[in-house]
Every structure is written in structure tokens, then in C-alpha cells.
Amino acid sequence: MFDWEDLRYFATFAREKSLSAAARHLKVDHATVARRIAALESALNLKLVDRRPRSYDLTANGERIAALGSKMEDEAFAVGRAAMAGQMGLTGEVSVSAPPTMARTLIAPHLGRLRQQFPGIHLRLIGETRVASLLHRETDIAVRMVRPTEEHLVARKIGETTTCLYASPAYLSITSPENYEFIAFDKSLENLPQELWLKKYADSRPIVLRTYDLETQRIAAVAGVGIAALPHYAAAQEPGLQRLESEDAMPATDIWMVIHHDLRQAPSVRAVMDFLVECFKDEQG
Amino acid sequence: MFDWEDLRYFATFAREKSLSAAARHLKVDHATVARRIAALESALNLKLVDRRPRSYDLTANGERIAALGSKMEDEAFAVGRAAMAGQMGLTGEVSVSAPPTMARTLIAPHLGRLRQQFPGIHLRLIGETRVASLLHRETDIAVRMVRPTEEHLVARKIGETTTCLYASPAYLSITSPENYEFIAFDKSLENLPQELWLKKYADSRPIVLRTYDLETQRIAAVAGVGIAALPHYAAAQEPGLQRLESEDAMPATDIWMVIHHDLRQAPSVRAVMDFLVECFKDEQG
DNA sequence: GCAAATTGCTGCAACTACGCAGGCTAAAGC
DNA sequence: GCTTTAGCCTGCGTAGTTGCAGCAATTTGC
Numbered sequence: 001m002f003d004w005e006d007l008r009y010f011a012t013f014a015r016e017k018s019l020s021a022a023a024r025h026l027k028v029d030h031a032t033v034a035r036r037i038a039a040l041e042s043a044l045n046l047k048l049v050d051r052r053p054r055s056y057d058l059t060a061n062g063e064r065i066a067a068l069g070s071k072m073e074d075e076a077f078a079v080g081r082a083a084m085a086g087q088m089g090l091t092g093e094v095s096v097s098a099p100p101t102m103a104r105t106l107i108a109p110h111l112g113r114l115r116q117q118f119p120g121i122h123l124r125l126i127g128e129t130r131v132a133s134l135l136h137r138e139t140d141i142a143v144r145m146v147r148p149t150e151e152h153l154v155a156r157k158i159g160e161t162t163t164c165l166y167a168s169p170a171y172l173s174i175t176s177p178e179n180y181e182f183i184a185f186d187k188s189l190e191n192l193p194q195e196l197w198l199k200k201y202a203d204s205r206p207i208v209l210r211t212y213d214l215e216t217q218r219i220a221a222v223a224g225v226g227i228a229a230l231p232h233y234a235a236a237q238e239p240g241l242q243r244l245e246s247e248d249a250m251p252a253t254d255i256w257m258v259i260h261h262d263l264r265q266a267p268s269v270r271a272v273m274d275f276l277v278e279c280f281k282d283e284q285g
Numbered sequence: 286m287f288d289w290e291d292l293r294y295f296a297t298f299a300r301e302k303s304l305s306a307a308a309r310h311l312k313v314d315h316a317t318v319a320r321r322i323a324a325l326e327s328a329l330n331l332k333l334v335d336r337r338p339r340s341y342d343l344t345a346n347g348e349r350i351a352a353l354g355s356k357m358e359d360e361a362f363a364v365g366r367a368a369m370a371g372q373m374g375l376t377g378e379v380s381v382s383a384p385p386t387m388a389r390t391l392i393a394p395h396l397g398r399l400r401q402q403f404p405g406i407h408l409r410l411i412g413e414t415r416v417a418s419l420l421h422r423e424t425d426i427a428v429r430m431v432r433p434t435e436e437h438l439v440a441r442k443i444g445e446t447t448t449c450l451y452a453s454p455a456y457l458s459i460t461s462p463e464n465y466e467f468i469a470f471d472k473s474l475e476n477l478p479q480e481l482w483l484k485k486y487a488d489s490r491p492i493v494l495r496t497y498d499l500e501t502q503r504i505a506a507v508a509g510v511g512i513a514a515l516p517h518y519a520a521a522q523e524p525g526l527q528r529l530e531s532e533d534a535m536p537a538t539d540i541w542m543v544i545h546h547d548l549r550q551a552p553s554v555r556a557v558m559d560f561l562v563e564c565f566k567d568e569q570g
Numbered sequence: 571g572c573a574a575a576t577t578g579c580t581g582c583a584a585c586t587a588c589g590c591a592g593g594c595t596a597a598a599g600c
Numbered sequence: 601g602c603t604t605t606a607g608c609c610t611g612c613g614t615a616g617t618t619g620c621a622g623c624a625a626t627t628t629g630c
Contacts, residue, residue: 001422002368004289004361020607029589030608036587044368045377054596054607061371068367072360076289079353083287083329086346092330137286305577314619315578339577339626 002043007069008076009036010048014066019056077137081262084140084269091120094272098143100127101214101234102255107143107279114275121268129212134260140269142258143276152261156273159255159280161231163194165201165244171224172242181208181226183217197250198229233283255280287328292354293361294321295333299351304341362422366547369425369554376405379557383428386499386519387540388412392428392564399560406553414497419545425554427543428561437546441558444540444565446516448479450486450529456509457527466493466511468502482535483514518568540565 013022013033023030037056041048048062058066084092098107103125114123124139132138134153142148147155175181182202185195187210208226211217214234221228222240231253235241257276263269298307298318308315322341326333333347343351369377383392388410399408409424417423419438427433432440460466467487470480472495493511496502499519506513507525516538520526542561548554 001293001361002365004293004357007361007364008286008289018607031590031610032588034608044365046368046371051608056608061368064367064371065364068360068364072289072357072364075353075357075360076286076292079292079350079357080287080329082349082353083331083346086331086349303577316580316620317618319578320617336578341578 002040003036004072006036006040006043007065007072009033010040011066011069011073013037013056014058014062014069074135077135078262080137081260085263085266087266087268089120090118090268090271092268093122093124094141094268095124095126095139096141096143096272096276097126097128097132097139099145099214100129101218101231102143103127104215105233105237106283107276110275110279113278114272117275118268118271121271123272134258137260140259140263141272141276144256144258145253147254147256148258153258154261154264155256155258157254158257158277159283160252161233161255161283162252163197163229163231163250164235165198165227165246166218166221166230166235166238166241167227167244168222168224168240169242171221171226172244178205180205182206183209183211183220183226183228185217186210186212193251193253194229194231201246255283287325288321289357291321291325291328292350292357294318295325296351296354296358298322298334298341299343299347299354359420362420363547365422366545370548370551372551372553374405375403375553375556377553378407378409379426379553380409380411380424381426381428381557381561382411382413382417382424384430384499385412385414386503386516387428389500390518390522391568392561395560395564398563399557402560403553403556406556408557419543422545425544425548426557426561429541429543430538432539432541433543438543439546439549440541440543442539443542443562444568445537446518446540446568447537448482448514448516448535449520450483450512450531451503451506451515451520451523451526452512452529453507453509453525454527456506456511457529463490465490467491468494468496468505468511468513470502471495471497478536478538479514479516486531540568 009022009026009032012025013019016022016025019030019033023033026033034056037049044065046061046065047059048065050057050059096103096107104127107125111123111125114121126132126139131144132142134140134142134148135150143158180202182198182205184190184198184202184207185192189195189212190199209217209220211220214230217228218230218234218238218241220226221230222238227244229250230241235243257273259269259273294307294311294317297310298304301307301310304315304318308318311318319341322334329350331346331350332344333350335342335344381388381392389412392410396408396410399406411417411424416429417427419425419427419433420435428443465487467483467490469475469483469487469492470477474480474497475484494502494505496505499515502513503515503519503523503526505511506515507523512529514535515526520528542558544554544558
């Protein structure tokens with residue numbers, strides 16, 4: 001039997017398409033990845049990659065083995081989840097992924113209570129825009145604005161938030177509505193409901209700043225750049241912003257807590273889930 | 286992510302139920318198995334075994350993880366098969382498992398032809414009574430007297446053999462039929478069709494030797510111990526045996542060649558399969 | 571009833587696999 | 601067109617893993 005660890009390295013390489021990327025992912029030296037792949041090739045007596053000057057390319061056989069390795073990876077993730085679910089009591093590390101601003105404003109302020117209540121639980125709070133994979137165990141619990149459709153994942157609505165228009169009081173006092181300028185998300189995100197709503201509202205008035213980052217939008221609005229559409233949780237605590245009353249209300253967006261089916265019953269995960277529900281209880285838009 | 290190799294060791298241990306047995310199976314020191322299991326426990330932060338004075342017992346969590354590990358093992362075997370199937374050309378090791386006497390009398394004599402025809406193929410011919418697992422890749426091709434029912438296995442009838450009664454000419458010349466003594470398989474195998482037939486034929490006459498081993502039966506018959514029911518292939522080449530004409534013929538037994546679905550198309554495996562078909566072509570009972 | 575075999579533990583020495591540093595080449599950026 | 605970046609290779613010293621030997625306890629076999 002070949003070395004399973006070699007196959008894990010190879011499976012990672014096959015996903016990442018380069019030794020260096022795989023090495024980064026595995027937190028080892030790329031030389032090690034190369035050596036492990038070579039070892040697997042020799043154990044299986046099969047050429048898995050073509051060594052070209054600047055790149056490792058999978059052979060047809062490599063593709064086949066990688067596909068099987070990927071299935072094995074899925075089983076390995078299941079082992080990881082089973083291990084967490086089997087943890088006795090309220091100890092261990094639980095990771096939560098949430099949009100950065102949400103992590104900062106709605107979750108982080110309450111973390112003291114969690115630590116006090118469950119000292120054995122070590123939380124990893126990941127504020128990231130990227131949608132982390134629950135299936136690949138990049139995170140245990142995810143807070144998202146869209147309901148996921150993947151199999152084996154269960155979603156629970158834990159709140160909703162409304163997006164309103166904000167600007168600094170100073171900006172509003174010196175600018176008349178027909179001269180309003182707007183702050184929006186990057187073009188690549190312009191199909192979000194809030195963005196469509198903002199575009200319609202702005203009409204012919206200019207969008208003077210586009211950014212991926214919600215936090216940047218808030219800071220820009222405070223700095224008097226223009227008017228931003230911010231979710232309630234991002235603007236509520238900010239004294240330097242004033243809300244505009246708009247005629248037609250923006251629709252509320254649901255907030256979902258997503259978790260893998262296998263982890264539902266793990267005590268420590270349950271505790272963090274309950275904690276998150278508490279965090280979002282006040283946030284009803 | 287935990288070390289997959291640790292899980293492989295643990296999965297083997299879970300199947301073998303002892304460190305030493307697992308170590309033998311894995312061809313490593315038992316200390317290594319113990320250390321690997323400990324490493325897995327620490328990576329998963331989960332007690333997998335209870336260390337009792339003279340035995341390692343799986344915990345409930347250990348059972349769960351072992352079950353998942355076993356599924357991962359199945360994937361690993363699939364990787365091994367894919368690797369063999371992906372071999373270009375007629376090279377590599379192919380293992381064949383067959384009943385010992387059959388391996389000796391029907392297969393081994395023709396091996397020269399196989400070596401001549403396919404010098405790149407290294408054959409591992411395993412004559413064993415135990416039914417080797419094709420699913421666990423203990424062997425690539427199996428020759429069996431019973432058609433297997435496992436999923437993913439394909440069986441092909443490559444011949445049939447009849448069992449007849451034999452004794453030494455000397456024994457027959459000095460013994461009258463009502464005083465015949467018989468040689469049979471061990472009691473644990475007495476439900477085989479041939480054994481039921483032999484018992485009925487012997488009637489009240491005594492069975493003076495019982496053994497698991499067909500070869501022993503043949504030698505005993507030659508030595509004049511009594512009358513043995515031997516398959517044609519075991520007795521045909523033996524000048525020291527004389528066949529008894531019995532009124533009702535014993536039914537023929539089918540000979541099956543069994544192989545895993547994934548390996549059917551591997552060139553070297555195909556070659557050995559064709560070779561085996563040739564070996565058995567003459568053996569029509 | 572005693573010897574032999576089996577099972578698991580521990581410490582040490584040897585070996586293997588790893589990270590690191592230095593080197594090379596090709597593509598991307600200014 | 602030159603620099604920077606990214607990817608892969610190789611050699612060396614080290615650190616971690618492994619096998620071995622010695623040990624204790626229990627079961628098996630004669």
C-alpha cells in the first residue's frame with residue numbers, strides 16, 4: 001500500500017495546480033511536495049505529472065488518481081468533523097467565518113461573554129469577504145447573507161438587516177439633494193439587490209467611489225465623500241453618520257448561519273451557535 | 286488536517302484489534318503503530334483507544350473514526366487499482382490466488398510460457414486455501430470453486446472439474462469393496478457437495494482420515510490409506526492412483542476466475558487472465 | 571506447573587525526510 | 601530593457617521518525 005500522506009499532498013497539488021501553491025496550502029516547503037509526489041509515483045509505478053521547465057502538469061493518469069484522491073479528501077474531512085463532534089464537553093477550537101464588518105460590529109463586541117461562559121472554547125473568528133468552504137472544513141460555522149444550496153449543509157436564519165443611506169451631517173448640510181454623489185460597491189458586485197436599489201435611487205447623479213470593501217465605504221461616508229448604502233449594523237454605532245429618509249424602503253436582507261450537518265450536535269459548536277444567535281437577536285434591521 | 290498515514294495505521298489496527306497484529310500487517314514495529322495512533326489522537330484531540338494493561342480497546346469515538354477510516358481505505362484500494370489499470374504496456378506485478386493444488390498442477394507447469402510471452406510481467410502465484418480478498422487488493426486475480434457475490438467483482442467460468450474416487454492399485458487389489466476405508470475433508474467442510482456425495486457413497490464404511498489439505502489426501506491415497514475423492518486435476522498426473530468406477534457420477538464443479546471490475550482493462554492483468562484461461566482449457570473434468 | 575509465545579512499554583541509536591539557502595529560468599511589471 | 605516576481609531544482613545540516621533491544625505481564629501449550 002502506498003503512503004496515504006503522499007496522496008494527500010498530491011491531491012492538494014492537483015487542486016492548486018502548482019508545487020508552490022500546494023506547499024503554501026500545506027504549510028511545508030515546495031521541495032517536500034515535489035518529493036512526496038515523486039514518492040507516490042514510485043509507489044504506484046505510474047507517472048502522475050509531466051515535469052516541464054516551469055510547471056508541473058498532471059498526466060491523464062494523474063487526473064484519474066487526483067479524482068480518487070479528492071474523494072478520499074472528502075472522507076478525511078468527515079473524519080475531522082466526526083472528531084470535533086465526538087469532543088466531550090465544551091472544549092476545543094471552533095472557527096466562525098463572517099463578513100468582516102459583521103464580525104467586527106456584531107460578533108466581536110460580545111466575545112467577552114463567550115469567553116466567560118465557555119473558557120474551554122477557543123474561537124477563531126475569521127472576517128473575510130471570500131465565502132469559506134464548510135465542506136472543506138475551512139471553517140466550522142459561517143454567517144452569510146445568502147442561503148447556501150450545498151448538500152450536507154444546514155442553514156438557519158438568525159436575523160435580518162436593512163440597508164439605508166448614510167452620509168456625514170456636514171456633507172448633508174452643504175449639499176442639496178440634486179447634487180448628491182454616491183459611494184457604491186465595485187462593478188463586479190453591482191447585481192446585488194442593494195446595489196440595484198442604490199443605482200435606481202441615484203438615477204443620473206454620479207457614483208464617485210467604488211470599492212469592494214464595506215468598511216471603506218463607511219469611512220468614506222464619514223469623511224464626506226458622499227452618500228453610501230450601508231447595512232444597519234455597519235452604520236448604527238457610527239456617530240459621524242446621519243441617515244437619509246428615503247421614500248421607498250430598501251428590502252431587508254436575511255442573515256443565515258450555516259453549518260455542516262455532521263457538526264450540529266457537537267457541544268462546543270452548539271454553544272457557539274447559541275452565542276451567535278444571541279449576537280444577532282438585537283439586529284432586526 | 287491530520288496525518289492521513291496515521292489514519293491508515295489506525296484503520297489497520299481497528300481491523301486487527303491489536304498493535305502487534307497491525308504491526309505485522311503493516312510490516313513495521315508495533316511501537317510505531319502505537320506512536321502513530323497516539324499522534325492521531327493528539328491531532329484529532331480525541332481519545333481513540335483505551336490503554337488497558339494487555340490490550341488496546343477502541344473507544345466509542347474510536348469506532349466511529351475507524352468506520353470512516355475503513356471507507357477511506359476503500360478509496361485507497363481504488364487508487365491502487367487505478368494505478369495498476371493505468372500502467373502502460375505489459376509490465377508490472379500481477380498476483381494470482383488459487384487453491385494450492387490447482388496452482389501447482391494446472392498453473393505452475395505453464396508458467397514458462399507466460400514468462401516467455403510477457404517478460405515484463407512479474408507473477409505472484411499464491412496457493413492458499415484461504416479466500417483472499419480482491420476488494421482489499423490482497424490479490425489481483427483469484428481462481429475459485431465458488432462464484433463470488435460481492436459487488437464490483439466480475440466472475441468468469443474458465444473450466445469445470447469432476448471429483449472421482451481414487452486409491453492405490455495395491456490397496457484395491459487386497460481390499461474388497463465392503464471393507465473400503467475413506468479419506469475425507471475435515472468435518473468443518475463436510476457440507477461441500479463432494480463431501481456429501483462421498484459420505485453417501487461410503488455409507489456405513491469408515492472414514493479413517495480427515496484433513497483440510499487436499500494434497501495430504503492425495504499422498505495418503507497413494508500410500509494405501511484408503512479411498513479419496515479427488516478432483517481430476519489433483520489425481521490425473523499421479524501414476525500411483527487408480528480411479529474407481531462408481532455407478533452414479535459425481536456432479537462437475539465450476540471453476541471461476543474472479544477479478545475486480547476496475548482491473549479488467551489493465552493490459553498486464555488481461556494478459557494473465559488470458560494465460561489462465563489457456564491453463565484451464567484442457568481441464569474439462 | 572512450567573516453558574514458550576504473545577502483547578504492549580520504553581530508551582537509544584540510526585536513518586530518513588524535512589526546511590533552508592542558493593541557483594536557475596521564464597513570465598510579468600515598470 | 602531591466603527589475604521583480606513566481607516557480608522549480610539541488611545540496612546540506614538538522615530534527616523527527618523508526619527499528620531494535622531489553623523488560624514486564626499474561627495467555628497458551630505441553
